[in-house]
Amino acid sequence: MQQLGAGNLRAIEIGVTSRCNFRCSYCGAYDLLERKILSVDDVASVIDTLPDLERVKLSGGEVLLEFEICEGIIKLCTERGISTQINSNGTLLNEEKFDRLEAAGLDVLHFSLNHTDAQSHSAFYKVTEKMFPKIVYSVQRAVESPTIDAVVETILFNETEKRMTEVHRFAADLGVRKHEIQMEIPSLHQGYENTMTRDALADAIVDLVSHRDPRTELYFSCLSAYFHAGTEHWKRLQPYFSADPGVIYSSCIEGKAQLHLHSNGDVMICELGNPDVIGNVFETDMLSIYNTSDRLKAFVHSKHDEGSFSCFRHFDFPGQTEAQKAEGGPTLLPLPTVRGK
Ligand SMILES: C[S@@+](CC[C@H](N)C(=O)[O-])C[C@H]1O[C@@H](n2cnc3c(N)ncnc32)[C@H](O)[C@@H]1O
Numbered sequence: 001m002q003q004l005g006a007g008n009l010r011a012i013e014i015g016v017t018s019r020c021n022f023r024c025s026y027c028g029a030y031d032l033l034e035r036k037i038l039s040v041d042d043v044a045s046v047i048d049t050l051p052d053l054e055r056v057k058l059s060g061g062e063v064l065l066e067f068e069i070c071e072g073i074i075k076l077c078t079e080r081g082i083s084t085q086i087n088s089n090g091t092l093l094n095e096e097k098f099d100r101l102e103a104a105g106l107d108v109l110h111f112s113l114n115h116t117d118a119q120s121h122s123a124f125y126k127v128t129e130k131m132f133p134k135i136v137y138s139v140q141r142a143v144e145s146p147t148i149d150a151v152v153e154t155i156l157f158n159e160t161e162k163r164m165t166e167v168h169r170f171a172a173d174l175g176v177r178k179h180e181i182q183m184e185i186p187s188l189h190q191g192y193e194n195t196m197t198r199d200a201l202a203d204a205i206v207d208l209v210s211h212r213d214p215r216t217e218l219y220f221s222c223l224s225a226y227f228h229a230g231t232e233h234w235k236r237l238q239p240y241f242s243a244d245p246g247v248i249y250s251s252c253i254e255g256k257a258q259l260h261l262h263s264n265g266d267v268m269i270c271e272l273g274n275p276d277v278i279g280n281v282f283e284t285d286m287l288s289i290y291n292t293s294d295r296l297k298a299f300v301h302s303k304h305d306e307g308s309f310s311c312f313r314h315f316d317f318p319g320q321t322e323a324q325k326a327e328g329g330p331t332l333l334p335l336p337t338v339r340g341k
């Protein structure tokens with residue numbers, strides 16, 4: 001696993017486009033109507049201002065709708081020794097595109113997978129059953145690739161809660177060796193009332209970790225947004241994490257070592273968890289935004305230095321009053337701001 005250090009902008013996530021061929025109920029990142037799509041040259045001028053950049057992740061929307069741009073960005077990162085990842089729903093790839101991504105030097109293909117059969121996938125996403133075999137093909141082809149690492153990500157939410165172990169086994173049987181478990185980021189689309197309780201989340205995690213397939217690592221993201229160190233829930237979970245070296249939880253790097261670049265040039269702290277726009281690369285270079293944004297400083301201080309806020313403002317947010325905290329009710333988050341058409 002690549003370790004990213006603190007205090008330097010080492011990674012960027014680029015939403016080349018927010019267009020998508022899916023309409024996932026939980027997602028706040030698709031079809032944001034910004035019109036602008038980043039070109040390879042736009043991205044080159046951003047990357048060339050970031051001396052510490054180690055990793056570029058392309059994630060929209062479904063960025064493979066803009067295949068040529070993705071391929072161009074991967075090539076230019078490869079030339080500069082920057083590692084690359086594409087996040088995809090896995091429905092748009094074929095042999096030719098795999099060959100081209102391999103030739104461009106792509107390091108990681110990261111696929112969303114929340115189901116194990118075409119019927120339930122189709123019913124949940126309201127898409128044709130023909131989509132599921134395409135995803136399975138993509139995952140298998142990436143697993144077989146001599147140069148690309150395949151990662152599968154499953155969101156822990158009310159749809160997958162009772163089937164996490166089943167999805168995990170399915171991914172392991174496909175040959176995937178890293179299974180990322182993404183804690184649900186509360187979203188307007190999904191409806192806040194559907195967000196699982198911490199008790200139910202902890203039950204699902206314990207069950208999954210206890211049944212981990214020995215061939216495949218479990219890698220938890222955004223865990224700290226739900227479970228703070230020192231809480232009863234964390235005391236329950238922590239032994240399971242320390243007992244098994246194949247169960248990993250990542251430290252959040254958003255805002256500290258990573259920022260999101262949106263397709264209209266807006267820079268956000270974290271596209272889904274904390275979609276604050278802190279600048280635009282067509283007005284200010286990204287390094288200056290990173291070094292001077294007061295909103296970013298406030299975020300990093302409260303989230304990373306003090307650990308005093310969970311970043312899903314659904315639960316907790318900077319400036320929240322004690323009365324609001326005690327009330328504990330959902331706080332509506334805006335969708336990411338989209339400026340400039
Ligand atoms: C926004 S998608 C973009 C890439 C691609 N279209 C896909 O579906 O993988 C990137 C990742 O965000 C995850 N995601 C979307 N909405 C989420 C939410 N509310 N909570 C947690 N993860 C979410 C998706 O499952 C996916 O793995």
Ligand code: SF4
Nearest residue numbers: 020022024027061089
């Ligand atoms: S999660 Fe991915 S596939 Fe689903 S709507 Fe969002 S961007 Fe599209």
